[in-house]
Amino acid sequence: EIVRVPRGLPRTKPKALAYALQICAGEFVALYDAEDKPHPWQLVEAWQRFAVSDHSLACVQAPLAISNGDRGIIARMFAFEYSGLFRGILPFLSAKSLILPLGGTSNHFRRSALEKMGGWDPYNVTEDADLGLRVCRFGYHTETIHYPTFETAPENWIDWRNQRTRWFK
Numbered sequence: 001e002i003v004r005v006p007r008g009l010p011r012t013k014p015k016a017l018a019y020a021l022q023i024c025a026g027e028f029v030a031l032y033d034a035e036d037k038p039h040p041w042q043l044v045e046a047w048q049r050f051a052v053s054d055h056s057l058a059c060v061q062a063p064l065a066i067s068n069g070d071r072g073i074i075a076r077m078f079a080f081e082y083s084g085l086f087r088g089i090l091p092f093l094s095a096k097s098l099i100l101p102l103g104g105t106s107n108h109f110r111r112s113a114l115e116k117m118g119g120w121d122p123y124n125v126t127e128d129a130d131l132g133l134r135v136c137r138f139g140y141h142t143e144t145i146h147y148p149t150f151e152t153a154p155e156n157w158i159d160w161r162n163q164r165t166r167w168f169k
Helices: 013-023 042-051 073-095 111-116 127-137 157-167
Strands: 028-031 057-061 064-066 107-110 141-144 149-151
Touching (some): 028 042, 028 111, 042 057, 042 107, 057 073, 057 111, 057 127, 064 073, 073 157, 107 111, 127 141
Parallel strands (some): 057 141, 064 149
Antiparallel strands (some): 028 107, 057 107
């Protein structure tokens, strides 16, 4: 279903997420970007992780994997970076019960925890980093799962620069 966010400022992804949270139902909330291609078993794996965990588990982060890493040096380096982050650093931080900088997509939330943390801040364009910190601040934790979401990396310098500029906000 396509949900249209009312016009007005700010025009941000977290504003759309905050709006959608008010009208969605269910015990869990999964977040994907429109162009994402999650593995067919990812939702099952996330649900199973929540099922065997206590309520201190607020979020499960799926790994992001680059599907076009063979399309040039920029995409290849992007794939290398994502592999290091989502298959190395984040699982390590999770195993040590440390703060995880969320990936901004392929996050699976326990709705009750998400609501207690205040959901998404419409004015914070780094909503994933903000929520990653709030998970810890509110006494919850995040874990990682195995089944990935496939994304397409930028293949040229201009697209890469524009994405990084947005990320560094």
